[in-house]
Every structure is written in C-alpha cells, then in structure tokens.
Amino acid sequence: MDVLLAHSPVLIIAIPLLGAFLTPLISRVSDKGRDVLVIATLVFVEFLVIILAVDIYLGGLHIYALGASSPLLARPEHHMAPVRIVLEVDAMSILMGFISATVSLAAAIYSVSFMRRDTGKDKFYTLLLLLTAGMMGLEFTGDMFNLFIFLEILSLSGAALASFRTGFVDALEGGFKYMFISAVASLMILFAVGIFYGQYNLLNIAALAQAIQYTTLDKIALALLIMAFIMKLAGVPLHMWAPDTYSVAPAGTTPMIYVASQACMYALFRVCFTLYGVTLNTLTIGWIVIGIGLLSMFVGVTMAVYQSDIKRLMAYHAVSQSGYMLLGVGVGLAVLSDSQALSTYGRQAMGGGIFHIINNAMYKGLLFLTAEALFYALGTRDLNKMGGIGGNMRYTCVFFMIGALAISGIPPFNGFASKLLIYESVYQFNPMLSVVAMMVSIMTLASFVKVFQSAFTGPISPHVRAVKEVPKPMLGGMGILAAIIVFFSLFPGLIMDQIVEPAVEALINQGTYMNGIMGGMS
Amino acid sequence: MMASPSGCWGPVPWIIATVVSVVMACLIRTRGQKGHKRGVQGEAFLMGNKMLPEHRSHVRAHNIYWGFFQGLKRYYAQATTMHTGIVNDYIIWFLTFLSITLIVVFALELL
Numbered sequence: 001m002d003v004l005l006a007h008s009p010v011l012i013i014a015i016p017l018l019g020a021f022l023t024p025l026i027s028r029v030s031d032k033g034r035d036v037l038v039i040a041t042l043v044f045v046e047f048l049v050i051i052l053a054v055d056i057y058l059g060g061l062h063i064y065a066l067g068a069s070s071p072l073l074a075r076p077e078h079h080m081a082p083v084r085i086v087l088e089v090d091a092m093s094i095l096m097g098f099i100s101a102t103v104s105l106a107a108a109i110y111s112v113s114f115m116r117r118d119t120g121k122d123k124f125y126t127l128l129l130l131l132t133a134g135m136m137g138l139e140f141t142g143d144m145f146n147l148f149i150f151l152e153i154l155s156l157s158g159a160a161l162a163s164f165r166t167g168f169v170d171a172l173e174g175g176f177k178y179m180f181i182s183a184v185a186s187l188m189i190l191f192a193v194g195i196f197y198g199q200y201n202l203l204n205i206a207a208l209a210q211a212i213q214y215t216t217l218d219k220i221a222l223a224l225l226i227m228a229f230i231m232k233l234a235g236v237p238l239h240m241w242a243p244d245t246y247s248v249a250p251a252g253t254t255p256m257i258y259v260a261s262q263a264c265m266y267a268l269f270r271v272c273f274t275l276y277g278v279t280l281n282t283l284t285i286g287w288i289v290i291g292i293g294l295l296s297m298f299v300g301v302t303m304a305v306y307q308s309d310i311k312r313l314m315a316y317h318a319v320s321q322s323g324y325m326l327l328g329v330g331v332g333l334a335v336l337s338d339s340q341a342l343s344t345y346g347r348q349a350m351g352g353g354i355f356h357i358i359n360n361a362m363y364k365g366l367l368f369l370t371a372e373a374l375f376y377a378l379g380t381r382d383l384n385k386m387g388g389i390g391g392n393m394r395y396t397c398v399f400f401m402i403g404a405l406a407i408s409g410i411p412p413f414n415g416f417a418s419k420l421l422i423y424e425s426v427y428q429f430n431p432m433l434s435v436v437a438m439m440v441s442i443m444t445l446a447s448f449v450k451v452f453q454s455a456f457t458g459p460i461s462p463h464v465r466a467v468k469e470v471p472k473p474m475l476g477g478m479g480i481l482a483a484i485i486v487f488f489s490l491f492p493g494l495i496m497d498q499i500v501e502p503a504v505e506a507l508i509n510q511g512t513y514m515n516g517i518m519g520g521m522s
Numbered sequence: 523m524m525a526s527p528s529g530c531w532g533p534v535p536w537i538i539a540t541v542v543s544v545v546m547a548c549l550i551r552t553r554g555q556k557g558h559k560r561g562v563q564g565e566a567f568l569m570g571n572k573m574l575p576e577h578r579s580h581v582r583a584h585n586i587y588w589g590f591f592q593g594l595k596r597y598y599a600q601a602t603t604m605h606t607g608i609v610n611d612y613i614i615w616f617l618t619f620l621s622i623t624l625i626v627v628f629a630l631e632l633l
Binding site for chain 2: 285302386421427
C-alpha cells in the first residue's frame with residue numbers, strides 16, 4: 001500500500017493513459033471486456049485519488065519527480081533549479097482530482113448503456129480515458145510546460161468527443177469550435193511559457209514563483225494566461241463556444257468536458273495565487289476576475305432562461321455557475337495583500353468559491369446526465385416537445401429535482417451552503433456583488449422551474465406515452481452523483497473543514513508550494 | 523454545522539422542518555372529501571371558451587415567462603445578436619478583452 005501511495009500521483013495519470021491505449025485492443029476481442037476495462041480503470045483511479053487525498057490532508061503535499069532515483073528528488077544533485085518533470089499535488093490539486101475522477105467514473109458507467117446504439121465505441125472510450133488523463137495531468141503538474149501539454153491532451157480528446165456523434169449536423173460544428181478556441185488558448189499559454197523561459201530559464205512553477213519579478217513581460221504573460229484560461233473555462237464574453245459544444249457532446253462526456261473547463265479554472269487560480277502570488281497587483285487582477293465572474297453569472301443565467309433546448313439551457317447555466325466561483329475566489333485574490341480583510345472575509349469568500357466548484361461539478365454533472373437521459377428516451381432536446389413524462393421516468397425526475405434544487409441554492413442542498421458563504425463574505429467586500437449573486441440564483445431557480453414544468457409535469461403528450469425509464473447503468477451514473485450531492489448537503493461542515501479549507505490554505509500559502517520543490521533554497 | 527460569516531449553517535433544522543411540513547400536508551389531505559372522484563366534477567370554466575384537449579392545454583417552454591422576455595426585449599435582441607456563432611467573432615472578443623486586460627494591468631500600475 002505504501003508503494004502504491006508513493007507512486008499514486010503518476011499512476012493516477014498513467015493508468016487512464018495506459019487504459020486508453022489498451023481499449024481499442026480489448027475492443028477487438030470483446031465489447032463487454034472493454035467496458036469492464038474502462039470502468040475498472042476509472043474505479044482504480046478513484047481509489048488512488050482517495051488514498052492520496054487522505055494522505056495529503058493528514059501529511060501535506062506530495063511531490064513526484066519523474067526520472068529521478070527517488071520520486072522525492074525534484075532537483076538533481078548540484079542543480080540550482082528543478083529540471084525534471086515534476087508533479088506536485090496539494091490539497092487544491094487533489095480536490096480537483098477527486099472531482100475529475102468521480103465525474104469520469106459516473107460518465108463511463110452512464111455511457112455503457114447510452115452508447116449501446118452507437119458504433120466506434122472503442123474510439124469513444126479511448127477518448128474518454130485520454131480526457132481523464134489530460135485533466136489529471138493538468139491538475140497535478142508542477143511545471144508550466146507540462147501544463148500546456150496536458151491542456152493539449154485534454155483539448156484534443158474533448159474536441160473529438162464533442163464531435164463524436166457525426167450523425168448530428170451540429171456535432172462537427174460543436175467539436176470544431178472547441179478545437180478552435182482550445183488551439184487559440186493553448187497558443188497563448190505557450191507564448192506565456194516562452195516568456196517565462198526566456199526570462200528566467202525555468203519552467204517549474206515553484207521555481208518560477210520564487211524567481212518572478214513582475215516585469216513588463218511578466219505582466220503580458222499574466223494577461224495572456226488569464227484570457228486563455230477564461231476562454232477555456234467559458235467566462236463571458238469568451239463563452240460563446242460553450243452552448244454549441246456542451247449541447248452536442250454525447251452522454252456522460254458533457255459533464256466531463258465541463259469538468260475539463262473547471263480544470264482550466266484551477267489552472268487560472270494556480271497561476272494567480274501560486275505562480276504570481278503577492279508580487280502582482282492583487283486588487284487589480286482580483287477585480288478583473290470578479291468582473292468576468294459577474295458578467296458570466298448575469299449573461300449566463302439570462303441566456304439560460306431564454307432557451308428551449310434543454311442542453312443549451314444547461315450549458316448557459318454552466319457559464320453562469322462558473323461566475324460564482326470566479327466571484328468568490330476573485331474576492332479572495334483582491335484582498336490577498338490585505339491580511340485583515342483576508343482573514344475577516346477573504347478566506348471565506350474563497351472557501352465559498354472552492355466549495356461551489358466541487359458542488360457544481362456534481363450537480364451540474366447530474367443535470368447534464370438527466371438532460372441526456374431525456375434525449376435518450378424522447379429523441380429530442382426541445383423542451384416544447386416534452387411534457388408529462390415525470391410519471392414514466394420517475395427516477396430521472398427525482399435525480400433532476402435533486403440537481404435542480406441544489407443548483408438553485410435551495411436549502412438544505414449543498415448549493416445553498418456554498419452560495420451562502422459567497423453571499424455573506426462577498427457582501428463585506430462590496431454589497432452590490434452579493435445582490436447580483438442572489439438575483440442570479442433566483443433566475444436559476446426560475447429556469448429550472450421552466451424545465452421541470454415543460455418536461456416532467458402537465459398532461460402527457462400522445463407521442464411520449466410509450467416513453468420508458470432509461471436503463472439501469474444510466475440511472476447508476478446519475479445515482480453516484482446524486483448520492484454525493486445528498487452527502488455534501490448533509491455534511492457541509494465536514495466538507496468545508498476537511499476538504500475546502502485545506503484547498504484555500506494551499507492557494508493562499510504560496511510558500512508551502514514553493515518549499516515543496518525548492519526546499520530551503522533562496 | 524458549517525461556520526459562515528454571520529454564524530453557522532446546518533441542514534438538520536431544515537430537514538426536520540421539511541418532514542414536519544410534509545406530515546402536516548398529508549394530515550390535511552386525509553381530511554379531504556372521501557367521495558371525490560376524478561373527472562366527474564365537470565369541466566373548468568375558462569371565460570366561456572371551450573376547453574382545449576388536455577395535451578394542448580400544457581404551457582410550452584417558449585411561452586413560459588413570456589412577459590419577462592417582452593419586458594427585456596431590447597436586452598435579448600442585443601444579447602442574441604452578440605451570439606453569432608462565428609468563430610472569427612470569438613477572436614475579436616478575445617483580442618478586445620486581452621487588450622482591455624493589458625491596459626488595466628499597465629494603466630493601474632502607473633496611477
């Protein structure tokens with residue numbers, strides 16, 4: 001077990017990568033064997049993430065240096081700076097790793113039934129595992145260049161998955177748009193990495209954080225990185241690709257592509273807090289993040305309530321919910337240099353934002369799966385053609401209600417807990433921000449009432465009378481996420497104290513991350 | 523319980539309140555007319571108009587919040603026009619916001 005734990009950071013990335021290459025081979029022998037392989041791979045990854053998380057919460061961050069005689073040897077002897085590929089996993093990284101592993105597992109279980117009618121499933125599962133590996137790598141990497149590499153893996157597999165159902169006219173368009181914005185974002189990130197390497201001869205995040213001077217070039221690199229990650233996480237006004245991509249991606253891969261966007265939000269926070277830290281003008285950058293958060297919340301929800309396509313509606317909500325996270329963490333960033341404000345409300349605003357990341361991944365993932373379940377059963381995404389199917393699809397209806405109540409911030413669901421923290425702490429920074437956040441929450445509820453009324457209630461339409469509940473594996477995928485939502489709702493204090501607080505500390509305390517690699521070097 | 527800036531939050535009182543409300547609703551329901559039979563009370567009176575068939579009386583998604591959308595007609599006209607779906611426009615937005623960010627980052631440093 002100790003060996004497994006010691007190598008878990010690299011295994012969490014390598015196992016889905018290996019699984020991805022084995023999938024087409026096993027697929028030639030047996031379809032069932034392939035399904036078992038994919039799910040077993042993701043169960044094992046989830047297990048590794050959990051044991052690594054427990055160890056990190058008890059004993060601090062984990063370092064893994066590839067190619068070294070010992071995984072802990074980040075810097076070769078007689079070298080002043082780390083030159084190897086280094087993974088550095090702290091409480092914030094592992095929180096994101098848990099989200100990615102859980103949503104990937106739920107998506108794979110869900111897809112077993114959903115994809116039964118499709119061809120090319122060997123390619124589908126290969127891409128699904130590659131996307132998992134890309135997300136994990138992005139979240140665990142300790143250097144900027146590998147962050148770019150894993151972002152590329154994530155983007156390529158995400159674009160291929162979005163355009164997988166080529167039988168639908170809009171699938172290729174959705175995939176192309178995702179590919180396009182990913183290519184632009186990656187290019188900007190590579191440009192920023194080049195700026196760092198040119199100036200400091202370093203790529204490692206911890207070493208860069210120690211050396212960074214916040215020169216003119218660093219400011220340009222910061223702007224490039226912020227805008228690239230905002231584009232990837234679909235922050236307004238760079239969000240326009242999201243509804244087109246999320247609405248066409250098959251089955252469980254929509255929540256996965258959404259979680260991949262959240263991984264890019266993690267990268268944004270890592271750059272702002274860990275790479276630049278207090279060297280940057282935190283108030284200015286904090287307000288930029290807050291501004292984009294506000295725009296995302298407002299534009300996202302107003303466009304969502306306007307939609308009649310259930311997946312486009314969900315996609316706009318994904319944009320809107322990202323705004324809450326940017327708002328909470330943005331307030332923490334704005335007061336990072338003011339220790340009194342940080343301790344009074346900044347930490348709690350960040351806690352609310354980070355708690356909202358994990359909450360949102362679960363209930364947004366669940367809602368995307370329920371939308372796909374409706375599409376699977378009815379063959380349409382148009383809410384105008386639905387009605388009265390709550391009786392025929394009871395379990396899907398219950399799962400939808402759990403997700404909808406949670407995302408709308410209705411107590412006692414977990415969405416309320418994270419939103420409450422954001423409202424109260426952000427109010428102390430600027431009351432108007434809380435007012436907007438609450439108004440957005442009301443509109444969120446209104447749009448999910450619209451979906452519930454249109455799809456599940458009312459007299460049953462003649463052409464949906466024969467509709468049946470979706471197969472059990474699809475219910476199982478939704479059930480995993482619903483169970484986690486209920487657990488988080490019942491024990492918000494436990495999640496805050498044990499998972500979210502260490503993640504906030506990991507972001508704020510830049511020194512711990514730097515010392516993990518650089519030790520006592522100055 | 524979870525600490526919040528104004529005190530603390532726990533789901534247990536809400537769950538108890540929900541259970542009590544559901545029990546009370548069930549008790550009230552049991553006091554309803556036992557002889558009620560569905561469909562024999564006659565049709566609803568809708569301003570003298572003939573009732574539509576049941577499946578046609580359902581309010582469809584595009585009609586929900588019609589008044590809200592009418593009130594914000596100008597906003598929605600603007601917002602939907604901005605969402606062109608053309609990738610060239612995505613780059614214009616990207617470059618515009620990148621420029622604004624750079625100006626903000628550099629200009630505020632000078633103040």
